[in-house]
Amino acid sequence: MSTTALGMPTVRHGVGNIFEFEPFPEYAEKELKNEQLRANLGFATHKIRDKRAAVINELPDWQDLRTAGSMIKQKVMANLDTYLQEFEKNFTAKGGHVHWARDANEANEIALRLIREQGVTEVNKIKSMATAETGLNEFLEEHGISAIETDLAEEIVQLGEDRPSHILVPAIHRNRTEIRDIFRKKIEGVNPDLSDDPAELAEASRFRLREKFLTNKVAISGVNFGIAETGTMTIVESEGNGRMCLTLPETLITFMGIEKILPTTQDYEVFLQLLPRSSTGERMNPYTSMWTGVTPGDGPQNLHVILMDNGRTAALADQVGRQALHCIRCSACMNVCPVYERAGGHAYGSTYPGPIGAILTPQLGGIEEQYNSTLPFASSLCGACYEACPVKINIPDVLVHLRGKAVDLEKAQGEFEGGKKDRHIQMDAMMFGAKTLFTSGKLLSLATRGLPASRLITGRSHKISKLPGIVGGWTDYRDIPEPPKSSFRNDWKKERGEAPKRVGGERVDLQALIAANQGKLAEAHAKAEAANPIVKEAK
Amino acid sequence: MRVALFSTCIVDAMYPRVAQATVEILERLGHEVVFPQGQTCCSQMHANSGYFDDAYQVVKTHVQAFEEWDFDAIVAPSGSCVASLGHQQPMLAERAGDSAIAKSAADLAARSFELSQFLIDVCGITNAAEQLGSYFPGSVTYHSSCHGMRLLGLGSRQEDLIRTVEGLEYTRIEGLDQCCGFGGTFSFKNADTSGAMVADKVANIEKTGASVCTGGDASCLMNIGGALSRKGSPVQTVHFAEILASTKEKPLQVSGPVSITAGGK
Numbered sequence: 001m002s003t004t005a006l007g008m009p010t011v012r013h014g015v016g017n018i019f020e021f022e023p024f025p026e027y028a029e030k031e032l033k034n035e036q037l038r039a040n041l042g043f044a045t046h047k048i049r050d051k052r053a054a055v056i057n058e059l060p061d062w063q064d065l066r067t068a069g070s071m072i073k074q075k076v077m078a079n080l081d082t083y084l085q086e087f088e089k090n091f092t093a094k095g096g097h098v099h100w101a102r103d104a105n106e107a108n109e110i111a112l113r114l115i116r117e118q119g120v121t122e123v124n125k126i127k128s129m130a131t132a133e134t135g136l137n138e139f140l141e142e143h144g145i146s147a148i149e150t151d152l153a154e155e156i157v158q159l160g161e162d163r164p165s166h167i168l169v170p171a172i173h174r175n176r177t178e179i180r181d182i183f184r185k186k187i188e189g190v191n192p193d194l195s196d197d198p199a200e201l202a203e204a205s206r207f208r209l210r211e212k213f214l215t216n217k218v219a220i221s222g223v224n225f226g227i228a229e230t231g232t233m234t235i236v237e238s239e240g241n242g243r244m245c246l247t248l249p250e251t252l253i254t255f256m257g258i259e260k261i262l263p264t265t266q267d268y269e270v271f272l273q274l275l276p277r278s279s280t281g282e283r284m285n286p287y288t289s290m291w292t293g294v295t296p297g298d299g300p301q302n303l304h305v306i307l308m309d310n311g312r313t314a315a316l317a318d319q320v321g322r323q324a325l326h327c328i329r330c331s332a333c334m335n336v337c338p339v340y341e342r343a344g345g346h347a348y349g350s351t352y353p354g355p356i357g358a359i360l361t362p363q364l365g366g367i368e369e370q371y372n373s374t375l376p377f378a379s380s381l382c383g384a385c386y387e388a389c390p391v392k393i394n395i396p397d398v399l400v401h402l403r404g405k406a407v408d409l410e411k412a413q414g415e416f417e418g419g420k421k422d423r424h425i426q427m428d429a430m431m432f433g434a435k436t437l438f439t440s441g442k443l444l445s446l447a448t449r450g451l452p453a454s455r456l457i458t459g460r461s462h463k464i465s466k467l468p469g470i471v472g473g474w475t476d477y478r479d480i481p482e483p484p485k486s487s488f489r490n491d492w493k494k495e496r497g498e499a500p501k502r503v504g505g506e507r508v509d510l511q512a513l514i515a516a517n518q519g520k521l522a523e524a525h526a527k528a529e530a531a532n533p534i535v536k537e538a539k
Numbered sequence: 540m541r542v543a544l545f546s547t548c549i550v551d552a553m554y555p556r557v558a559q560a561t562v563e564i565l566e567r568l569g570h571e572v573v574f575p576q577g578q579t580c581c582s583q584m585h586a587n588s589g590y591f592d593d594a595y596q597v598v599k600t601h602v603q604a605f606e607e608w609d610f611d612a613i614v615a616p617s618g619s620c621v622a623s624l625g626h627q628q629p630m631l632a633e634r635a636g637d638s639a640i641a642k643s644a645a646d647l648a649a650r651s652f653e654l655s656q657f658l659i660d661v662c663g664i665t666n667a668a669e670q671l672g673s674y675f676p677g678s679v680t681y682h683s684s685c686h687g688m689r690l691l692g693l694g695s696r697q698e699d700l701i702r703t704v705e706g707l708e709y710t711r712i713e714g715l716d717q718c719c720g721f722g723g724t725f726s727f728k729n730a731d732t733s734g735a736m737v738a739d740k741v742a743n744i745e746k747t748g749a750s751v752c753t754g755g756d757a758s759c760l761m762n763i764g765g766a767l768s769r770k771g772s773p774v775q776t777v778h779f780a781e782i783l784a785s786t787k788e789k790p791l792q793v794s795g796p797v798s799i800t801a802g803g804k
């Protein structure tokens with residue numbers, strides 16, 4: 001080994017399906033026109049939202065659980081190197097094989113080699129985000145190996161030659177009739193008169209998959225958590241197909257992002273409470289599988305895990321952004337997100353859609369790549385995601401942080417939103433103008449004296465209905481009211497002049513007042529109920 | 540108490556009547572109101588657009604403007620701007636390497652209150668009709684803006700005060716906690732998504748049958764009001780300070796698409 005100077009390691013971003021190939025606003029505009037998608041998404045996300053709210057509200061210690069989840073993940077990230085080595089040691093000691101992959105390509109290559117060693121051309125798969133991230137199915141296909149998705153929704157997506165649009169409900173954009181048509185066309189030997197009855201559709205899928213489970217000798221999975229202390233891996237799922245993939249084949253190859261570690265089995269208890277409630281709105285998911293090494297004569301005898309970086313170390317280097325690695329892929333943030341609800345999952349380009357995608361994709365793949373820099377702007381910063389996140393990832397804060405990076409980058413590159421130079425200049429000019437005014441009360445006072453002049457453009461309608469340039473997006477959907485005759489600051493100055501700047505005497509003790517008024521909110525609420533009871537929400 | 544009014548930039552320039560209403564309520568309670576003339580904006584527009592260096596300059600202006608004065612508390616008619624004072628200003632100053640401004644920003648933020656927060660938590664107001672003389676005969680619904688609710692934790696404060704106004708008939712909107720789609724520069728950078736959000740909000744407002752939609756942030760109300768106006772809806776948007784300021788003697792006149800005047804002015 002040669003010795004080299006130890007400088008700062010270069011940041012290595014990931015590859016695979018972690019890129020936005022079209023500016024988010026433009027992608028969203030197209031998706032918004034898909035009425036079917038919007039209706040399905042609206043219905044499904046609201047239904048899951050309500051279910052989630054119900055099972056969370058029944059837990060008295062939900063906020064404590066979130067805090068615990070967040071702290072465990074912080075501990076993992078602070079000691080990731082140690083835990084990964086501990087996991088490797090224990091997984092190996094129990095008969096498993098550990099492989100390290102720097103990026104998606106390396107992970108796919110390792111999987112291909114392991115499959116070829118078994119001499120098969122078809123493998124079963126459990127729904128997995130990691131393999132979607134690496135684009136494993138397409139990669140294997142190119143090398144003559146078919147990967148059969150065994151999760152019902154993933155199967156629909158795969159047979160429909162489509163892309164998942166939701167990490168938990170990948171076929172959320174499809175309705176029953178569409179699914180029936182896909183099955184009729186793609187499942188060999190299926191009843192040609194198959195109806196769109198969910199039970200019949202499930203039966204058709206079961207018929208196809210049972211045979212695969214019983215014949216294929218290799219299966220590929222992702223993992224929800226890997227426990228360092230014991231080398232145990234675990235998957236929580238709903239359908240039971242995962243359990244079959246994990247127990248029936250001779251060879252099991254698991255893709256695991258390096259951030260999926262938990263220190264101890266005891267830590268798992270926290271996440272088993274957080275995850276099902278946050279994702280499907282269930283108290284407990286139907287199937288929880290845990291496997292620790294090889295048990296002779298029982299289950300897979302040839303056990304592998306591919307520990308994959310693919311941009312995670314780069315994310316870890318960002319003090320604000322690294323919390324995105326705490327994500328347990330529950331999808332709660334998507335289900336409560338008003339942007340996701342309308343634009344849909346595809347608009348985010350990457351495997352990871354919704355609020356978490358908007359902060360994870362640019363960090364894994366690099367904010368400078370493709371149109372990844374448009375993702376942090378795909379949010380009104382309403383904060384519903386942060387409120388819902390079971391591990392308290394402060395998504396709005398990370399979004400704003402990444403916006404700062406995007407602006408710095410674009411300033412450096414002289415580009416904005418994927419080459420739209422004019423927009424960049426307009427946005428810069430607007431921010432510069434506003435900064436000039438907002439750093440001087442005097443200037444602002446002068447400028448707001450110009451308000452009556454701006455009334456000229458409002459004309460007889462007393463409103464502005466069409467603006468040019470980047471702010472034209474506002475007037476595509478709304479009017480702007482006529483500005484007032486005079487600003488508040490100028491009125492005040494005219495009417496009241498300058499008050500004396502300093503008064504003598506003691507300041508009021510605000511904290512004492514607040515303490516004395518502690519019961520007032522409850523009192524106000526009770527009085528409000530008496531005066532104007534909320535009978536029911538308007539439907 | 541001596542209260543410094545932080546009008547917020549949008550109220551100052553576009554909705555002076557909201558600041559006037561806020562002053563009116565505070566003076567009705569016997570407080571002395573001052574207006575530090577050097578104030579401008581909370582810096583959110585720059586910060587949330589990713590222009591942190593510019594945002595820091597705005598933070599500095601805010602801090603210096605208010606530090607020149609002596610007062611007991613700062614009150615603003617906006618949940619979003621008040622949330623940003625504590626949540627973003629110190630961080631922005633720290634980022635720029637100015638710990639002195641960061642500390643002053645944090646100290647000022649600790650003395651800054653959104654109007655309903657100040658009325659209930661500091662002044663102990665629990666009934667607007669009885670304690671403020673608020674009177675507004677009309678059917679009203681309300682939009683709870685996201686930053687006030689989630690960042691500042693206002694809970695039901697604004698809604699509770701509105702519901703205790705004399706003569707007011709209240710109907711809660713479906714999806715009260717749903718964002719109206721404003722989001723600052725989001726509203727034109729992601730115009731189509733934002734437009735879809737405000738369209739749903741407006742539809743829910745109309746379903747209540749109320750003739751007025753109120754709220755605690757002029758920016759969200761401008762968004763909602765603009766979409767209502769575009770749709771040709773008769774529903775008007777009014778800041779809740781205007782409703783609280785309205786009395787039997789000087790009732791709030793809600794008329795026409797834009798020329799709503801606050802009672803008392």
Ligand code: SF4
Nearest residue numbers: 327328330331333389
């Ligand atoms: S960011 Fe939080 S809410 Fe979103 S998927 Fe990850 S864990 Fe769930």
